[in-house]
């Protein structure tokens with residue numbers, strides 16, 4: 001049985017408290033102390049009696065914590081946290097600031113098996129899923145260090161819907177009024193297109209915002225960029241998106257990374273208009289961020305503007321996400337690049353020994 005109290009919702013904590021002979025209401029205090037006061041030791045649960053704290057410890061309960069290994073700061077204000085998990089695995093988390101609001105991009109897996117052609121995380125060996133505590137704790141630690149986080153986007157390392165249960169539970173934890181109390185419209189899950197899980201999410205009792213990492217509007221091109229498209233082609237994906245919208249009535253975001261000479265032509269934009277037709281959506285155009293080991297280049301600013309113009313002329317709400325955090329390899333598609341460099345550095349060293 002999992003004994004990490006940080007992984008528990010208030011109802012689960014109630015059951016633990018009662019089992020140990022405590023009063024039910026103590027569960028609420030435990031949840032609040034862990035998730036909004038960042039208490040990481042049972043001894044820090046100061047509203048509980050010494051005896052009760054001892055009972056928790058004696059029964060194997062503990063509170064996990066992420067270890068901050070390094071914080072990188074880009075001249076544009078973006079920060080990247082390198083965290084170490086209890087088993088030594090490492091993940092990255094990025095804080096983006098647009099002047100008013102601060103958005104945290106959280107990781108959900110160590111590595112990723114989806115193998116998207118433009119992504120540095122795909123080059124890392126997949127090691128494991130994160131727990132809901134490890135996902136939520138990225139918010140706890142960064143907020144404690146740097147202040148209020150307004151939005152959380154599940155767009156860091158890993159495919160969130162490949163780790164469905166822990167991701168959804170972390171959404172519940174972050175949304176819980178006795179904890180961080182982050183509203184669902186400020187929590188967004190981004191997927192490369194796992195259709196069955198999108199439909200499953202539609203049937204849950206809570207609905208975070210949904211973003212689809214699209215990047216191409218034809219199956220031929222999308223399969224080249226994102227292997228998942230072979231098993232889950234565009235028609236199937238769009239049908240799952242519509243099913244999500246039918247239940248939630250939420251606008252969906254399509255993320256589109258613009259890669260020079262690959263998916264940035266006038267024809268590509270026109271095909272995207274056709275695909276997005278009649279879907280309540282906005283399109284987020286993202287400048288490609290080059291990294292070693294990947295042959296692609298970024299589209300020029302003019303090409304991006306021309307592409308955006310075609311979408312807006314067709315009535316599609318379009319935003320251009322400028323490169324942020326590029327110098328510290330914290331930009332979209334670059335997460336894991338620092339870890340890759342360090343791993344290859346270690347490899348070179350051991351080869352020399």
Ligand code: SF4
Pocket residue numbers: 112113114115116119120121122156157158159192213
């Ligand atoms: S883009 Fe996302 S889903 Fe694709 S390999 Fe990278 S982390 Fe995985």
